[in-house]
Amino acid sequence: xxxxxxxxxxxxxxxxxxxxxxxxxxxxxxxxxxxxxxxxxxxxxxxxxxxxxxxxxxxxxxxxxxxxxxxxxxxxxxxxxxxxxxxxxxxxxxxxxxxxxxxxxxxxxxxxxxxxxxxxxxxxxxxxxxxxxxxxxxxxxxxxxxxxxxxxxxxxxxxxxxxxxxxxxxxxxxxxxxxxxxxxxxxxxxxxxxxxxxxxxxxxxxxxxxxxxxxxxxxxxxxxxxxxxxxxxxxxxxxxxxxxxxxxxxxxxxxxxxxxxxxxxxxxxxxxxxxxxxxxxxxxxxxxxxxxxxxxxxxxxxxxxxxxxxxxxxxxxxxxxxxxxxxxxxxxxxxxxxxxxxxxxxxxxxxxxxxxxxxxxxxxxxxxxxxxxxxxxxxxxxxxxxxxxxxxxxxxxxxxxx
Amino acid sequence: xxxxxxxxxxxxxxxxxxxxxxxxxxxxxxxxxxxxxxxxxxxxxxxxxxxxxxxxxxxxxxxxxxxxxxxxxxxxxxxxxxxxxxxxxxxxxxxxxxxxxxxxxxxxxxxxxxxxxxxxxxxxxxxxxxxxxxxxxxxxxxxxxxxxxxxxxxxxxxxxxxxxxxxxxxxxxxxxxxxxxxxxxxxxxxxxxxxxxxxxxxxxxxxxxxx
Numbered sequence: 347x348x349x350x351x352x353x354x355x356x357x358x359x360x361x362x363x364x365x366x367x368x369x370x371x372x373x374x375x376x377x378x379x380x381x382x383x384x385x386x387x388x389x390x391x392x393x394x395x396x397x398x399x400x401x402x403x404x405x406x407x408x409x410x411x412x413x414x415x416x417x418x419x420x421x422x423x424x425x426x427x428x429x430x431x432x433x434x435x436x437x438x439x440x441x442x443x444x445x446x447x448x449x450x451x452x453x454x455x456x457x458x459x460x461x462x463x464x465x466x467x468x469x470x471x472x473x474x475x476x477x478x479x480x481x482x483x484x485x486x487x488x489x490x491x492x493x494x495x496x497x498x499x500x501x502x503x504x505x506x507x508x509x510x511x512x513x514x515x516x517x518x519x520x521x522x523x524x525x526x527x528x529x530x531x532x533x534x535x536x537x538x539x540x541x542x543x544x545x546x547x548x549x550x551x552x553x554x555x556x557x558x559x560x561x562x563x564x565x566x567x568x569x570x571x572x573x574x575x576x577x578x579x580x581x582x583x584x585x586x587x588x589x590x591x592x593x594x595x596x597x598x599x600x601x602x603x604x605x606x607x608x609x610x611x612x613x614x615x616x617x618x619x620x621x622x623x624x625x626x627x628x629x630x631x632x633x634x635x636x637x638x639x640x641x642x643x644x645x646x647x648x649x650x651x652x653x654x655x656x657x658x659x660x661x662x663x664x665x666x667x668x669x670x671x672x673x674x675x676x677x678x679x680x681x682x683x684x685x686x687x688x689x690x691x692x693x694x695x696x697x698x699x700x701x702x703x704x705x706x707x708x709x710x711x712x713x714x715x716x717x718x719x720x721x722x723x724x725x726x727x728x729x730x731x732x733x734x735x736x737x738x739x740x741x742x743x744x745x746x747x748x
Numbered sequence: 749x750x751x752x753x754x755x756x757x758x759x760x761x762x763x764x765x766x767x768x769x770x771x772x773x774x775x776x777x778x779x780x781x782x783x784x785x786x787x788x789x790x791x792x793x794x795x796x797x798x799x800x801x802x803x804x805x806x807x808x809x810x811x812x813x814x815x816x817x818x819x820x821x822x823x824x825x826x827x828x829x830x831x832x833x834x835x836x837x838x839x840x841x842x843x844x845x846x847x848x849x850x851x852x853x854x855x856x857x858x859x860x861x862x863x864x865x866x867x868x869x870x871x872x873x874x875x876x877x878x879x880x881x882x883x884x885x886x887x888x889x890x891x892x893x894x895x896x897x898x899x900x901x902x903x904x905x906x907x908x909x910x911x912x913x914x915x916x917x918x919x920x921x922x923x924x925x926x927x928x929x930x931x932x933x934x935x936x937x938x939x940x941x942x943x944x945x946x947x948x949x950x951x952x953x954x955x956x957x958x959x
Contacts, residue, residue, distance in 0.1 A: 703835035707813045708820040737816020
């Protein structure tokens with residue numbers, strides 16, 4: 347039994363020296379010897395990846411699970427968030443005795459590149475100019491995010507991940523991992539996701555980006571130099587996006603047409619309704635923890651995701667390895683009231699996997715909680731995850747305890 | 749539990765056990781309509797098969813995946829076409845044929861996907877079924893066929909004689925083995941072609957091979 351290499355920089359000092367945030371956790375500088383090529387044609391390096399780990403890597407390094415976070419997620423999957431103070435975003439699923447059992451598995455979660463929680467992104471200093479990148483940061487893709495993760499996994503000395511798991515944009519990364527590196531993934535769990543971003547989803551993202559860019563404080567992206575912050579634009583982007591994470595039924599159940607701290611409507615534009623107040627809160631609290639330019643970059647990465655495009659438009663081709671079906675064991679999950687990544691999107695991936703006779707499980711969970719359900723208390727979902735992961739661990743020959 | 753009070757449900761186990769007997773060790777198996785995964789579980793544990801399942805009902809799918817089986821939600825009538833030819837050594841359809849919209853089409857798809865196909869189904873030619881219809885003039889409701897006509901998912905009943913006739917008509921299909929079972933899952937005969945098999949068998953199991 348060994349512990350992973352100690353690259354920990356628990357002071358959290360950003361090696362680029364400009365971030366005002368002091369973030370706890372681990373850092374790794376990657377691409378120092380050779381810059382990492384990007385799908386957009388440029389390259390990145392050296393760059394930093396901030397990550398957290400949980401549990402212990404076993405002797406033959408076969409029990410590592412990579413958790414991929416969603417658009418506004420981060421590496422604090424099972425830690426109290428350093429800014430909001432809230433519990434880790436997937437503590438329901440990840441932890442001792444949880445379906446992703448940190449007593450048994452070595453769990454890694456890294457902030458995506460382009461992000462704003464310690465991994466190199468547009469808010470960091472461009473070594474070429476000495477100024478923050480802002481929108482001079484190269485446009486990155488889901489493929490680039492995964493490429494950066496592979497460098498991290500290399501540096502941790504792990505050849506094959508036992509499992510890659512993630513929801514929404516995290517699920518896109520899972521699919522990308524399985525397609526780009528089938529030999530390095532034993533099991534893949536893409537949740538509430540799609541093999542390509544739909545026109546409707548691109549449209550919603552564009553609304554968010556336009557809200558940010560329409561904020562006079564955005565300053566063509568150079569708000570750090572101007573010492574401003576496009577908080578209003580980012581808040582509106584978050585409000586619009588947040589609606590897409592819920593469902594009509596969930597909004598109705600939570601708020602209905604209930605009024606906020608008042609007996610009657612005011613015939614004005616205050617937040618009369620609870621749902622308005624809730625959305626305003628969601629927007630206002632989001633800007634404290636998220637960078638506006640990161641939001642532009644990461645939404646763009648999702649928009650550009652199209653797994654079949656590189657394979658002649660045939661998704662099944664993406665899952666063909668050396669003329670045969672992918673060896674990766676898949677478990678897909680969707681949620682019945684998710685209209686952002688509806689079940690039909692997961693089913694399209696399942697059909698493609700069936701077309702190469704891959705090993706695939708697929709469940710749709712009944713819930714009215716919309717896309718957000720993957721982050722919430724859904725016992726049936728957690729039970730399925732536990733069963734699949736434990737079943738795969740048995741196939742992989744992993745011991746019940748490290 | 750006093751075994752003399754509660755009759756053992758040997759019928760279900762007997763059915764699955766006989767199907768399992770027809771599958772070779774380590775084979776690649778697709779179980780269409782796998783329910784809660786009882787057969788897949790048996791095949792995985794005892795035969796070490798590389799097993800997959802398809803099930804229409806989400807409750808069954810969730811139960812299967814929760815016990816570590818590879819199962820997807822899918823419809824035999826529409827989703828078998830997604831699988832490539834010769835992907836499996838065995839494709840199994842256990843107690844589901846009569847619930848499909850196009851039994852002949854489903855059989856052909858299964859024979860395309862797998863080199864061998866195992867089908868089990870309740871025999872509508874069973875004497876109790878025949879007598880029930882003859883004597884009462886009402887659609888038979890038995891232990892195995894426990895639905896009223898207006899609620900039954902079983903929309904394409906057949907007899908053992910009907911099934912063997914269909915296999916002959918399909919062409920290029922050999923019945924390698926068959927087992928005719930009684931009410932308790934005991935094998936009455938392995939010869940499905942006799943009048944007696946069609947009269948006294950409550951269910952039939954067929955192992956088909958694509959020539």
